[in-house]
Amino acid sequence: MSQKEQEIKFISGNVAAAYAARSAKVQVISAYPITPQTTVVEKLSDFVDSGDMPAQYIKVESEHSVMAALVGASIAGTRTFSATAGQGLLYMSEMVHWAAGARLPIVMTIASRGIAPPWNIWADFTDVISQRDAGWLISFASSHQEIYDSVLMAYKICENEEVLLPMFIAYGGFVLSHTSKPVIIEPDDKLEKFLPPLPDEKGWPHIFIDPERPMMHGNLIMPSGFYYEFRMKIHDEMMKSTHIIKQVALEFEKIFGRSYGNGLIQEYKMDDADVVLINIGGLALQAEQAVDELRQEGYKVGSVKLRHFRPFPIDEIINIAKRVDVIGVVDRDTAFGSPTGGAVSSECKSALHNTGIDTIILPIITGIGGREVSVEQQKEEFKILMKLKETGELPKDMIHGTLWDGVLEVK
Amino acid sequence: MVSLKELQETTAEELFLPGNSTCAGCGLELALRWAMKALGPKTALVAPASCLNVVVGLWPKTAPNFPFINMAFAAAAAAASGISAAFKAKEYKFPGKVWGKMTSLVFAGDGGTTDIGIQGLSGAAERNSDILYVCYDNEAYMNTGIQRSSSTPHGARTTTTPFGKQRFKKNLPAIVAAHNVPYVATCCISYPIDLYEKFKKAKEIKGFRYIHILAPCPPGWGFASEDTVKMGKLAVETGFWILYEVENGEFKLSKPSKKYLDPSKRRPIQEYLGIQKRFNTLSEVGLVKWQENIKNAWKYIELELELKEKSE
Ligand SMILES: Cc1ncc(C[n+]2csc(CCOP(=O)(O)OP(=O)(O)O)c2C)c(N)n1
Ligand code: SF4
Ligand SMILES: [Mg+2]
Numbered sequence: 050m051s052q053k054e055q056e057i058k059f060i061s062g063n064v065a066a067a068y069a070a071r072s073a074k075v076q077v078i079s080a081y082p083i084t085p086q087t088t089v090v091e092k093l094s095d096f097v098d099s100g101d102m103p104a105q106y107i108k109v110e111s112e113h114s115v116m117a118a119l120v121g122a123s124i125a126g127t128r129t130f131s132a133t134a135g136q137g138l139l140y141m142s143e144m145v146h147w148a149a150g151a152r153l154p155i156v157m158t159i160a161s162r163g164i165a166p167p168w169n170i171w172a173d174f175t176d177v178i179s180q181r182d183a184g185w186l187i188s189f190a191s192s193h194q195e196i197y198d199s200v201l202m203a204y205k206i207c208e209n210e211e212v213l214l215p216m217f218i219a220y221g222g223f224v225l226s227h228t229s230k231p232v233i234i235e236p237d238d239k240l241e242k243f244l245p246p247l248p249d250e251k252g253w254p255h256i257f258i259d260p261e262r263p264m265m266h267g268n269l270i271m272p273s274g275f276y277y278e279f280r281m282k283i284h285d286e287m288m289k290s291t292h293i294i295k296q297v298a299l300e301f302e303k304i305f306g307r308s309y310g311n312g313l314i315q316e317y318k319m320d321d322a323d324v325v326l327i328n329i330g331g332l333a334l335q336a337e338q339a340v341d342e343l344r345q346e347g348y349k350v351g352s353v354k355l356r357h358f359r360p361f362p363i364d365e366i367i368n369i370a371k372r373v374d375v376i377g378v379v380d381r382d383t384a385f386g387s388p389t390g391g392a393v394s395s396e397c398k399s400a401l402h403n404t405g406i407d408t409i410i411l412p413i414i415t416g417i418g419g420r421e422v423s424v425e426q427q428k429e430e431f432k433i434l435m436k437l438k439e440t441g442e443l444p445k446d447m448i449h450g451t452l453w454d455g456v457l458e459v460k
Numbered sequence: 461m462v463s464l465k466e467l468q469e470t471t472a473e474e475l476f477l478p479g480n481s482t483c484a485g486c487g488l489e490l491a492l493r494w495a496m497k498a499l500g501p502k503t504a505l506v507a508p509a510s511c512l513n514v515v516v517g518l519w520p521k522t523a524p525n526f527p528f529i530n531m532a533f534a535a536a537a538a539a540a541s542g543i544s545a546a547f548k549a550k551e552y553k554f555p556g557k558v559w560g561k562m563t564s565l566v567f568a569g570d571g572g573t574t575d576i577g578i579q580g581l582s583g584a585a586e587r588n589s590d591i592l593y594v595c596y597d598n599e600a601y602m603n604t605g606i607q608r609s610s611s612t613p614h615g616a617r618t619t620t621t622p623f624g625k626q627r628f629k630k631n632l633p634a635i636v637a638a639h640n641v642p643y644v645a646t647c648c649i650s651y652p653i654d655l656y657e658k659f660k661k662a663k664e665i666k667g668f669r670y671i672h673i674l675a676p677c678p679p680g681w682g683f684a685s686e687d688t689v690k691m692g693k694l695a696v697e698t699g700f701w702i703l704y705e706v707e708n709g710e711f712k713l714s715k716p717s718k719k720y721l722d723p724s725k726r727r728p729i730q731e732y733l734g735i736q737k738r739f740n741t742l743s744e745v746g747l748v749k750w751q752e753n754i755k756n757a758w759k760y761i762e763l764e765l766e767l768k769e770k771s772e
Contacts, residue, residue, distance in 0.1 A: 076549040077542065103552060105545035107538075110583030114538030117531070117580065121506065121542025124529060127549045143532050250554050258504045258527045258543060260558060267530035270519035 056234045062225035065193045065232045066132055066158040066218075067092035069200030071102045072240055073156075074247060075130040077122035079107040079115045081137060084170045085222035086160040089132040112137040116144030116155075123153040124266065126252020128204065131155070134222060135162035135169075135176045142180065148215045149184025149283065151266065152255055154207035155215040156200060160226040161330070163418035171419020172221030174329060174382040178358070178392045184283045186216035186290065187359040191334040193230040196220055198307060199356075201235075201244065205297045208245045210254060212290045214283070221381070223419065224331045235305060243304045287360050294357060313362035314369075315354040318344065322351030324434035325369060326377045329355050329393060332415075332422055339427040350431045355393060366400040370408040375438045377430055381416040390414055390451045411437060411444075412451040420455055430454060461715070464653055471497040471656075480523035482515040485685025487675030487692065489515070490649040491596045492567060495671075498659030499592075501526045503563045504547075506540045508577060509533035510569035511603045512596070534576040536566040537584035540591040548590075563592055563663055570597040570611035573672075574630045585639035588667045595632065595670075598677035606680050614749055615733070615742040616681075624741050628753055634760075636670040637706045643669040644706040649676070650692030651716045654703060658714075661707075674701045682737025691736070699726035699754050702761060711764040721761070729754060 052072065060068070066089050070078065078097065080090045096102035107118045112133055119129040133141065138159060148155050159177045163169030177187060186206065190196040199218045207216050220226065251257060256266055270276045291313060298312030309315055317337045319325060328336050333354035340352045353369060355362070370376060380391025387395045394412035401408065413430060416422040433444050433452070444452050462470075475496040482489040488511055496503065504527040507513055513530050516523050531539045544564035551560040568577060573595035584591060600618050601607040607620040610630035617624050637644040643665050647655040655673065662669040676691040678684065683691055695701035696716055703714035719725045729750050733739040742750075 076553070077545045079538075079542065079545075105549050107541055107545050107589070108587065109538055109541070110579060110586070113534055114541075114580045114583055117535035117538035118542035118545070120531075120535070121529070121539035121544075122546040122549075123542075125504070125543045125546030125550070127546040144535060147532055147535075247553065250550070250557065258529070258546075258562075260502045260527060260562070263501070263524070263526045263528070265516065265522035265524060265528045265530075268516055268519050268522060268528075269514055274519050 052234060052237050055236050057231050058234055059229050060193070060232050061088060061227055061229045062193045062196050062220055063088040063160060063227070064092050065197040066200060067096065068232070068234050069197045070130040071096050072235060073130070073201055073204050073244060074128065075104055076127040076247065077105045077107070077119065077129045078131065079109055079118040080131045080133065081109060081112050081115050083134050083137040085162060085226040086132045086134040086137070088226070089158065089160070112141035113144055116141040116148060119155050120144060120148050120151060120153060123148070123155050124151060124256050125258045126248045128247055129155050130157070132158040132160065134160045135164060138176045138180060139164065145180050145185065146183045152213040153215055154204070154213055156203045156207060157215070157217055158196065158200065159217050159219040160222045161219045162222040169418040170222060172224045172331070172381065172416060173418050174219055177217050177219040178382040178384065180217070181359060181392065184214060184287065185359065186214055186287065186357065188216065188218050188357050189329040189355065190218055190220040190225070191331050191354055193225060193232045194307065195309070196225065197232050197234070198301065198305070198309070201240070202297050202301055205243065205245055206290065206293050209293050212286060212293055213253065213255065214287060214290070219330065221331045239304055243300065291360050291362065309356060310354070311365070313357045314365045315356060317352040317354070319351035319353065319369070319372070321349055322373055323349045324375045324377070324431065324438055325351045325353055325373050326379060326427070326430060326434065327353045327355055327393070327397065328379045329358065330381060332379060332381060332427070335422070335424060336427050339424050339431060342424070343428055343431055348431065348435060350435070358393065361396050361400065363400045366397050367404055367406065370401055370406045373408060375409045375411065375434045377411045377413050377434045379413045379415055379430070383414065383417060390449060394451070409437060413454050414451055415454040422455060426455060461653060461657065467653060467656060475501060475525050477523045477525055479521070480515050480517060483679055483685065485678040485688040486515070487598060487649045487677055487688050488512060488596045490652070490688070491655070491673045491675045494652045494655050495567070495594060495659050496526065498656045499563055499565065499663055502558060502561050503527070503565050504529065504543050505565045505567055506531050506536050506543065508536035508568050508572040509603065510572050511598070512567055512569065514603060533572055534580060536568050536572060536577055537580040537591070537593055540564045540566045540593070541584050541587070541589040544590045564590065566591060566593040568593070568595055569602070570595055570599060571601045571609040574610040574632050581636070582639065585636055585641050585668045585670065588641060590666055590668070592662050592669045592671070595672045596675040597672060598675050598680055599629070600680050602677055602680045614753065615746040616738045617741060618738070624746065633670065633672045639668070640709060641668040641670060642666070642708055645671045646701070646703050647671055647673040648692045648696055648701055648703060649673060650689045650696065651703065654714055654716055658705065683735055687735070694727065694732040696720070697727045698729045698732045699723070699758060700729060700732060702757060704761070711768055713761060713765065721758070723758070
């Protein structure tokens with residue numbers, strides 16, 4: 050139940066997510082199994098049913114009910130947690146929007162997988178990207194430790210009264226969910242210093258269930274009512290949450306000694322870089338290895354890990370663009386029919402619009418449906434960027450202006 | 461059984477306040493008012509998409525004088541399960557306060573119950589979630605303009621069954637009872653004392669409880685708004701709507717329905733169907749089907765009672 054000493058456990062990314070929920074003293078859990086998230090559900094069942102974690106765990110019959118249950122539990126003023134993936138996230142979509150509309154600080158990890166058909170259970174962030182306009186903060190974790198740490202940070206960000214929005218922490222299915230690495234599990238005294246206290250008896254400031262203060266939530270509102278304003282505030286406070294995210298990352302570093310850049314992005318060897326590759330999730334970490342190897346060969350390359358997709362780190366992208374001539378933006382997701390076909394590159398491009406910066410953005414899509422992306426391949430991506438910088442020459446075989454890297458030859 | 465007069469005196473306080481916007485003669489309103497009299501203010505109500513979502517008042521006005529959460533159409537049972545779990549978590553953290561005494565209540569229409577919400581409902585029943593799930597049954601999707609539901613009876617015209625529905629009403633109380641939950645009951649708004657007492661009983665039971673209330677709807681069924689109570693009475697007196705309880709698996713026919721075990725005591729079903737416009741295209745064959753259906757429904761009741769007698 051309690052964690053007196055710091056412990057280093059050799060665990061999978063999923064188990065790290067479950068440990069994080071335990072460390073965060075989550076009060077109500079609901080989840081439904083789906084590959085590759087299942088071991089989160091299983092580990093949490095162990096924790097709760099063995100009495101190790103004094104939480105309520107509602108084992109519902111579907112993902113729609115998962116989020117409905119957490120919406121109910123959160124409205125009633127408790128700290129809540131869930132985990133899902135792919136089809137599960139799509140199935141609960143109605144309630145995903147509900148959670149944000151009701152401004153509930155629910156935290157959910159996503160072991161991202163490809164969307165069917167055909168069935169696919171491997172790393173692909175299209176699932177979480179599909180919920181990008183729901184009003185959830187969206188972050189990506191690139192390591193086992195980062196999964197654990199991000200969940201802790203998430204509660205501090207989301208429960209901040211200036212934010213009060215839910216958050217996804219996405220990581221690649223199997224790549225992180227099913228491989229094992231040492232993860233530091235923090236002790237209670239440090240956690241207490243970092244985490245906000247659990248909600249008190251009164252619950253959240255804006256929504257509660259209390260017979261002494263009977264409240265109606267969510268009744269029909271006319272177009273002349275405040276619906277419009279409520280929606281505007283979700284955007285406004287989501288945008289402003291960049292400051293809270295930065296603050297929380299700083300505090301996290303101070304207490305636990307692990308740095309996640311400024312919270313929104315994390316740079317690697319960017320100081321003198323000529324070109325940079327921006328990645329989400331595990332590929333960002335792997336790209337750092339590619340950077341190291343290329344630097345030994347004399348290439349001045351750098352890497353950026355995009356930690357948050359919502360809110361989108363506009364200022365950070367502009368700042369990067371000011372420092373380099375060419376940026377490769379890698380999507381492990383698809384946004385069909387969008388300007389680039391990838392969500393992250395489309396938004397990076399839009400971030401630079403009207404800034405007068407003429408840095409070239411090369412959109413890259415890779416690793417779809419868990420297709421392997423090797424370090425060699427990432428090194429090649431860097432070399433393509435170098436070539437683009439030096440000769441202005443675009444790679445061959447671009448599709449609608451985007452490099453689909455690693456795509457099989459289709460006859 | 462308490463008298464209605466005594467009841468009215470002891471439960472004078474209304475928790476569902478005047479000024480709400482139900483139609484005149486709304487059966488749902490009677491159901492909710494009497495249910496809340498029995499449950500009291502320590503109740504958190506979850507209402508999925510339905511008439512109830514709308515009649516409580518347009519934001520920022522509100523008629524319920526107790527915690528009331530509007531919810532997505534399919535999500536009521538799970539949301540109430542979440543609220544119930546949160547109350548347990550709060551009771552753990554703040555022991556001895558009100559949280560251990562709260563009732564988590566769903567008040568859903570027949571569409572939200574027998575159609576889109578049945579999965580979540582079945583899940584909550586199977587888990588034995590500590591909630592009271594109430595279906596107010598007006599036998600169609602009224603909020604969206606009278607479309608058929610699984611609970612619409614045979615022959616009834618709706619906007620999606622313009623020539624009358626072919627299939628019969630889904631027997632949801634029986635489906636829920638098959639989940640072996642602690643309590644299932646049927647009610648009708650025309651029998652408020654029976655309804656009140658069933659809610660009082662349900663309130664004290666832990667685990668999953670289900671109450672299915674027949675709630676006549678003047679515009680949806682096509683009858684005059686002053687006839688709502690009469691309509692409910694006829695439903696029971698013709699033997700179509702049977703009032704009973706299943707408590708821990710034990711079946712009990714409720715007092716108002718007892719005498720209709722004897723078929724000769726039942727009023728002819730035409731008396732019920734004939735005064736509702738929705739049945740005015742019902743054929744002779746349809747009428748015979750109705751009669752057969754009622755006979756069969758009572759056969760099940762007789763079987764239940766026989767089983768009970770044998771086990772005693
Ligand atoms: C997911 C979803 N599908 C459809 C609707 C539209 N809708 C709102 S209420 C309703 C019918 C409700 O019928 P019932 O549950 O019987 O309640 P009543 O209106 O009859 O009181 C429908 C179809 C919705 N709100 N959400
Ligand atoms: S349509 Fe029927 S159920 Fe709905 S408010 Fe009117 S009378 Fe009541
Ligand atoms: Mg209805």
